Amino acid sequence: MPIALPPSLFLFALLPLIAASPTPIPTSAAPTPAANIDARITPAPLAPRALVSDIKSLAGEIGSVLGSLGSNIPSYVASGVPNFFQDFPDGNGVRSTLGLDDSQIAALPTKALNLPPYGNWTDKGWNVRFHGNIYKQPNIPQSKLDDLANGFLIGTSVDKLSPDEAKQARNLTAEIYVIQQGKQNVTLNLVPTNGSMAQSQAINFPYLTTPEGDFDEFVPLANSGGSGLMPGNTTSKVQTLNSYVQGSDTGNATAYLVPTTGLTIISDIDDILRITKIYKPSEGLLNSFARAFTPWMNMPSIYSNWSQALPDAHFHYLTTTPEQITPNYMSFIFNTYPLGSFDTRPLNFSDVAATLSIRKFLLTKIFQTYPQRKFVLVADTSNSDVMRDYPAMVTDFPNQVQCIFLRNTSATDSDDRFPYDTSGFKNLNQSQYMFFTVPDDLHGLDIARGQCYNTSVAQNLTFSYQGLPFGFGSTPVVNGSANGTKPSAAAPRALGPWSDVWLRVVGAGLLAVVVSSGLAGL
Numbered sequence: 001m002p003i004a005l006p007p008s009l010f011l012f013a014l015l016p017l018i019a020a021s022p023t024p025i026p027t028s029a030a031p032t033p034a035a036n037i038d039a040r041i042t043p044a045p046l047a048p049r050a051l052v053s054d055i056k057s058l059a060g061e062i063g064s065v066l067g068s069l070g071s072n073i074p075s076y077v078a079s080g081v082p083n084f085f086q087d088f089p090d091g092n093g094v095r096s097t098l099g100l101d102d103s104q105i106a107a108l109p110t111k112a113l114n115l116p117p118y119g120n121w122t123d124k125g126w127n128v129r130f131h132g133n134i135y136k137q138p139n140i141p142q143s144k145l146d147d148l149a150n151g152f153l154i155g156t157s158v159d160k161l162s163p164d165e166a167k168q169a170r171n172l173t174a175e176i177y178v179i180q181q182g183k184q185n186v187t188l189n190l191v192p193t194n195g196s197m198a199q200s201q202a203i204n205f206p207y208l209t210t211p212e213g214d215f216d217e218f219v220p221l222a223n224s225g226g227s228g229l230m231p232g233n234t235t236s237k238v239q240t241l242n243s244y245v246q247g248s249d250t251g252n253a254t255a256y257l258v259p260t261t262g263l264t265i266i267s268d269i270d271d272i273l274r275i276t277k278i279y280k281p282s283e284g285l286l287n288s289f290a291r292a293f294t295p296w297m298n299m300p301s302i303y304s305n306w307s308q309a310l311p312d313a314h315f316h317y318l319t320t321t322p323e324q325i326t327p328n329y330m331s332f333i334f335n336t337y338p339l340g341s342f343d344t345r346p347l348n349f350s351d352v353a354a355t356l357s358i359r360k361f362l363l364t365k366i367f368q369t370y371p372q373r374k375f376v377l378v379a380d381t382s383n384s385d386v387m388r389d390y391p392a393m394v395t396d397f398p399n400q401v402q403c404i405f406l407r408n409t410s411a412t413d414s415d416d417r418f419p420y421d422t423s424g425f426k427n428l429n430q431s432q433y434m435f436f437t438v439p440d441d442l443h444g445l446d447i448a449r450g451q452c453y454n455t456s457v458a459q460n461l462t463f464s465y466q467g468l469p470f471g472f473g474s475t476p477v478v479n480g481s482a483n484g485t486k487p488s489a490a491a492p493r494a495l496g497p498w499s500d501v502w503l504r505v506v507g508a509g510l511l512a513v514v515v516s517s518g519l520a521g522l
Helices: 049-069 091-098 102-106 142-150 163-176 281-289 299-309 323-336 352-369 384-396 496-518
Strands: 110-115 118-122 125-136 187-192 201-204 214-220 239-245 252-257 262-267 314-322 341-345 373-380 401-407 433-436
Touching: 110 239, 110 252, 110 323, 110 341, 118 352, 125 239, 125 252, 142 163, 163 281, 163 323, 262 299, 262 352, 314 323, 314 352, 323 341, 341 352, 352 384, 373 384, 384 401
Parallel strands: 118 252, 262 314, 262 373, 314 341, 373 401, 401 433
Antiparallel strands: 110 125, 118 125, 125 214, 187 201, 187 239, 239 252
């Protein structure tokens, strides 16, 4: 009997966005003492009850389809989120797994993850969004680390990896098995990069850390004028501060003070700046967990060219990777791409629904922080949240999105068998965005002047779901390249008036078969 899957949901439930307001910028001259203030961080948005009910109903229908096919597909694929870094243990779980008592934990040194922050200029001076995590890292014997690391590997084990790969797997496992420290005071020491120690200042964070150990808030700098920093409305240059978390030898980061106007490049990382293959979990895990991070083709040269041609541009790296494993990402980025501020998924965004909402949450926060700046958004088509959120920013923040660049992963990597939805771009001006296949497609574009479309690059957009199994879909609306140098890709045959019914009945099953074949190594 046919299963009536709604056509917009048969692709394993691309969950809708539930947007949240960003944390407001404090306007007081000095931070409030933290002693009697509870932790405050914007919580993960919750899905409406009706939506949760619909998703559960759909999950049951999909489950019956997959069951009839004998497939064993992981939950993160069934939910449309190929996120293999999910459900990390919390502090209590780590304590239990490692058999630690209170005295052993108390004896461990306190560590800090200090993510490179950005700051904006207000009528009160500079405000900087400091964010990160306070934690303790147990000393785990190598044999135990190997056992724990094997739980994250698919079709292999630590003893089968090369020495370098095994070392990285152990280090990443140690970063995951930490004990977050809630209700902690955080104090940061700040020194202007080009200033003297006499211009340094200490900032007491205005709130205690959350139960997950996170801290995230805009904090005003004291005496911005006397710190050697220029006002943000009188300069076009991004200024920097060195920030250090007191009481930790790991909490060092550069803060980027971004002028009121100018250009900010916001970039995803996985499968656009580095080879991840997030759409093929067995490979994605090895590429993230054990193998050395590798740039995608010559993308570093594109970013280097942008950095040289636009010396006042602000680079911001936004990944939905969990906080615990971002040190590897930051090390790779800052050794391969231009320096810049960093955003990641905080620990209170932990389930699938929250994972799907965090990108829009962080995008909205930075857009609202710089209402007079222009933004260039860079990512790839393998992320359903990108395909929804990037075009939505054009509507939500008119005149702020300069360009959108998306690598078409399914056109460049046969391992990517996940369909993607281009409907969000239907009402956007083609001059504002481009789907591309190789980094050189971006070469020579004058993004500062709003040149975002290389007319020699074929687009082949249907403004609907694309990359469906066996070529199902509608004929591309945008065919070939605008200047005629590249022909249209072979358009799939239109399915006629029964296409919607056919996709409802067969689409989920065919997609399950294709996805299952791609996950055969699981």
